[in-house]
Amino acid sequence: MPTPGKSTKLITAPFYTSLLPSLDHITTFVVRSFAPDEELAFLFSTESTSQSRICGAWVEVLPMLVGNGVRNSALIPAVKALAVSILTRGPNRKASVLDGVHAHVSALRPLREAIHGAGNFFQGDLATAIMCLLLAELILPISTNSWITHTQGISKLIQLANPDIFLSGTYHKLFVGFRPGLVVLAFMSRKATFLALDDWVTVPFTLNPPRPIQALLSEVVVLPQLLEQLDEARYASSRASPELVEKAAVTFLHVLQRLELWMQTFSAESPAPLFSVRPSDHSDLCIWFPSVSVANSLTHFWAFRAMCLMQVRELGISFPDIRKEKYASMGITSGPALLGEAIELSRYIYQSTEFLMQDDMKLFGPSSVIFPLKEAYEILKVGGKQSEEDLRECRKMLDMIRRKGFHFPMFSNSDAHI
Template sequence: MDTLSEAPRKTKKQRAVLSCMPCHFQKIKCNHVRPCSACCVRGRQSKCEYTVTLEDRWFIEQAQLLRRLQQRRNFLEQRILTLLSASNKTIPVYLMPQIQQSDPSKQREKQIRSRNASRRSPTTKSTCRRAVQPKRKSDEQPQHPVQSSRNLHARFTHTERCIQSLVEVFSSDINGNRTVPFWLEQAVQIRASSPLLCAAIEATSFVLMGKMASDPKSTHAGLVRYTCALRLAGAALCENVRRLHDDVFVAITLFGMIEMYEGSSKDALVKHQQGGLDLLYLRTPSNHCNGIGHSIYADLRLSWILSAILHRRTFLAHDDWKTVPFTETNPRNNLHSLLDIAAGIPLLLRRIECAAQDSHPASPCSSQNGSEPTVEEQGTYLLQRFQEWRETQTVEALPDPIETLFIVLDDFPVFEVQDSASGTHRPRDLIYSNVSTCATTISYWAFSLSVPLGRSLTWRYQYACNICRSMRFCVQNFPFSLASLSCEHEELYCTIPHF
């Protein structure tokens, strides 16, 4: 009877419930974030609650890993002891405690105590309690336990890791310190209060992770969330008050970034840019003086100006959009001073198109009084302002790019130039000291090329070649940064027809 009572009983091991309570009871797939995607789609974000926290779920996985490692260690030590005993060799000192632990009576008592403890408390709570309790000296493990699989506990933290990668990609290095854009940092923190913002951030993060890691599963997961975010954005834009909120503005901006990464359709990026400009115009400059609105306009102003040039939107040239978002604590830098001049390019292009189409005299594109400058005078004035801006920049503030010492032979697209003296040849690439200098220099070239008046074709060809020679530096050093993406779009504006 004693033998039967001491025999270990086979009990079914209960797994901890890691899904939220609504998904667990309805047996719906949950992505283990708060609020989860299933609750966001069904409009029950406030009911998305968990029985355990994210920290508890991580501790559970670590406790399971430690148990497996301890069992493996005990098995290997037993094998070593058996082999040493069979060969009549001296047992090492570090294996001596294991001989005491291998006593059958002590092992049996230890199993009975652990079995009784599991009966007194639920499995989930006991697992969490064992995970957070301090370990005894005999059970201490290194601070970074060896992971036997690359997918260890990734099921619960994959979303958080993708979002962290998104934040790291868009952070900038200023004097050795990594600075995260304020609008992105705040959006990540408040995403739990907005299903639209949550879906948009997750979609951008998963698509970015899929591109960087060449993981089609992550990309597909991001596109699924992107579809959900588009549906929520469509419903929000139908409400006059709701569409002016910051979360909608951030989501529309993130949609454009998703299209830069993925390119789901030919006109999707253009439509998102146009929608973002419409929303920016409706919000007025007063909503961009502080907070997320100020950060998303000031940090991404280069993209807004480029979109305005592409869609011929002229409202960014008004003084309110030039002065209101900038204060004494946040003054203009070299790039913003250049963007103040470039904001007048859309008006010039609209006047050129109206003149080419023989527009009606009452059209806003045409001159209504003799004091207004002509198209040629306006184009010459813009080029003169660009030239004056370049002359005011010192070598320390805006150093000139330098050529590489050799030509790299790899799979990067080859760029060749045509010279009347030497014929066709491949020039060396241009390199810059940092991404800010690269973005400012290429912006100056691209904006100058966007003015289709007053310069010779030789001058335009040289600037266009310089932009192409800078693409390797942008793509290889900052493949997914906003500056690199802006530079790639600036190259498209070099193809504006010249009249």
């Protein structure tokens, strides 16, 4: 183990050569560190399939990309940087923070060079290198907004391609692995995404039908553009036009209906109850799921539904005429009732955190809970006295995440108490 406080070069560090002596060991370590235990047997089986089963499908093709000899030199340093960042995590860390910073900085230069020299076509190895550094940022943040820059970089690379190259095989797995992060970024930045275009919603799933989380994303991916339009209208005139408000209200209500249909289908196709409630080691109660895929799908469903409810509530408060004309005819209840349901959904989200933060959820669990937990936290802050206790419990979950060695740069230190 390197001496704390001293910078150690990645290639010669004693911990590196003893724990991860070869590129193959490094790659396997990263894959095993990201994929949940319940998916590893499938991942390392000899069966070949075009359709991805595991969460975060991009990691499935990482050994192949590294082993086949990549087109540029960016991927291998990025994989190494992610591996070292994992080794810096938690109380039993096997590398110092300086080791992780050095590895990350060392990976940035070849990444910049690869991006500068890239042609006008999608490069899977380059996009995967960016994803590795994005994950490294969640463990060991180098700067506040680097995760945004990395996600935007992946987005720009995908836009260089036509959606039909992501129909099957390696590129399909990369696409379905990257897509959740790109959609989440669109929501968190309240900016439109090209993924809402019809071809990008449908074509990549022509041969391989979307799994539940991908189908869920398809129902909500239109909303970031609407959020952006509302923000622009408010910034320009401090008041959105009645036409835009009516469009927004109808769209959010329509998405709520589509989400309900998604939930009905998801429940009908599940062979077991979707979740149960049990005592918690970190809070009063926690929610337990039959699998990480169900947990990922439901926490995002709750987050998207809660966000839509809050948007409907906000529009109804700001534009009472729209509320009277549109909401009543669609069976929408009062603003307090909308807030109450959003708080309840937020409670489900933070109570799910303990399940996703189990050790056998690896890196996927923490990375998948970022957006739902962020959405829940923002809603609970709005709730005032109605959600004071829930907000305290949510902060306990954030503290638990910090103690496990993960740092969400999208939460401020003051907000997260970390």
